[in-house]
Amino acid sequence: MNKNTIFLTGFEKFGKYSSNLSSDIVRNFDDKLHRYSIEKIILPVSWKRSIDLYLEFCKSNELKPSLVILLGIYSKKRISLEKVSLNWVSGKDMDGKYKFGFINKNKSLKLKTILNIKEIYKALKSNIRLAVSYFPGFYLCNFMYFWALDISKNEYPVLFIHIPKNGKLEEYSSKIKKIIVEILKTH
Numbered sequence: 001m002n003k004n005t006i007f008l009t010g011f012e013k014f015g016k017y018s019s020n021l022s023s024d025i026v027r028n029f030d031d032k033l034h035r036y037s038i039e040k041i042i043l044p045v046s047w048k049r050s051i052d053l054y055l056e057f058c059k060s061n062e063l064k065p066s067l068v069i070l071l072g073i074y075s076k077k078r079i080s081l082e083k084v085s086l087n088w089v090s091g092k093d094m095d096g097k098y099k100f101g102f103i104n105k106n107k108s109l110k111l112k113t114i115l116n117i118k119e120i121y122k123a124l125k126s127n128i129r130l131a132v133s134y135f136p137g138f139y140l141c142n143f144m145y146f147w148a149l150d151i152s153k154n155e156y157p158v159l160f161i162h163i164p165k166n167g168k169l170e171e172y173s174s175k176i177k178k179i180i181v182e183i184l185k186t187h
Contacts, residue, residue, distance in 0.1 A: 004035055004037060004066060005065045006180065007040075008069050012045055020165075025173050025176055034181070039061055046094055048095070051147050064155055064156050066156060067157050067159075068157070069159055070144055072160065076162070079163055081121060083134050085145040085146040087102050104150075111149040115157045115183060115186075136162070163176070
């Protein structure tokens with residue numbers, strides 16, 4: 001097991017958006033952060049292809065990361081640390097596939113991160129406009145968060161972070177880096 005690796009994911013551009021800040025951050029993120037190597041993946045906005053690619057990514061790395069950070073955009077003005085993922089999806093992906101219902105009928109109604117989100121929030125709220133959320137939506141952000149949490153089996157921390165869709169790359173890259181550093185200090 002390699003305890004010095006962080007998985008960082010974002011999503012491709014989709015719909016009416018000409019870019020996606022989450023993938024821009026992932027692409028431009030340093031390959032190392034302190035003693036951690038950063039393994040990056042850009043996920044398609046597709047129910048099937050996103051989970052297939054994530055599973056292949058996990059298998060190809062053959063390791064349990066120290067931390068998994070999933071990024072996605074949303075319409076609010078502050079960064080949101082998602083405490084839970086819900087076992088429910090709704091929406092049409094970029095492949096034209098519509099989903100509505102449970103992600104997996106055999107799993108819990110919600111999964112939650114093993115990270116102490118309130119502690120992370122308290123440590124960073126004076127420097128970063130943050131929110132703690134208990135509703136990650138029902139689209140691909142929630143879908144991938146659910147599977148990443150399930151795959152981790154609570155053996156390593158996983159967190160989904162929503163970022164404002166109209167944020168500036170340098171500013172939000174710096175904020176994501178600060179959040180990751182704080183998580184590494186507290187976990």
